[in-house]
Amino acid sequence: MHNTDNNYFGMKSSHRRAALMDAAEQFISRGASVMFLKPGSSDPVSEAATKDLETAKKIYKTYPSANIAAVVGTESNLIAIRLVRETPFDPDPQEMMTELEQQLGSLPTTMTITYPDGSQCRLFDYTFT
Numbered sequence: 001m002h003n004t005d006n007n008y009f010g011m012k013s014s015h016r017r018a019a020l021m022d023a024a025e026q027f028i029s030r031g032a033s034v035m036f037l038k039p040g041s042s043d044p045v046s047e048a049a050t051k052d053l054e055t056a057k058k059i060y061k062t063y064p065s066a067n068i069a070a071v072v073g074t075e076s077n078l079i080a081i082r083l084v085r086e087t088p089f090d091p092d093p094q095e096m097m098t099e100l101e102q103q104l105g106s107l108p109t110t111m112t113i114t115y116p117d118g119s120q121c122r123l124f125d126y127t128f129t
């Protein structure tokens with residue numbers, strides 16, 4: 001029997017929705033816009049992005065299986081670094097960050113999103129001019 005209350009992360013749908021809306025609230029509180037993505041994709045469900053939490057909740061209610069992503073760049077004052085282990089011989093994301101810090105200097109503690117495949121996305125304030 002197929003359990004329709006679980007998504008592809010094995011999380012109950014209600015818990016997943018709450019976690020994604022918490023993430024949206026975190027992104028918006030940092031000044032970022034959020035977009036809603038098709039499940040398992042980086043394609044948006046619509047071209048609309050918002051910095052308003054109530055609007056985000058309405059969009060999410062329309063697309064309850066969508067994923068949520070922060071819009072990065074100067075408009076949202078965020079830059080994302082995606083750390084992906086492409087082969088078993090590549091360093092893990094923490095080792096990649098250590099290598100980056102050896103090259104760039106110490107990086108601030110920031111929001112880290114860890115995906116089921118072990119890759120990570122780290123969001124930093126966009127302070128370049």
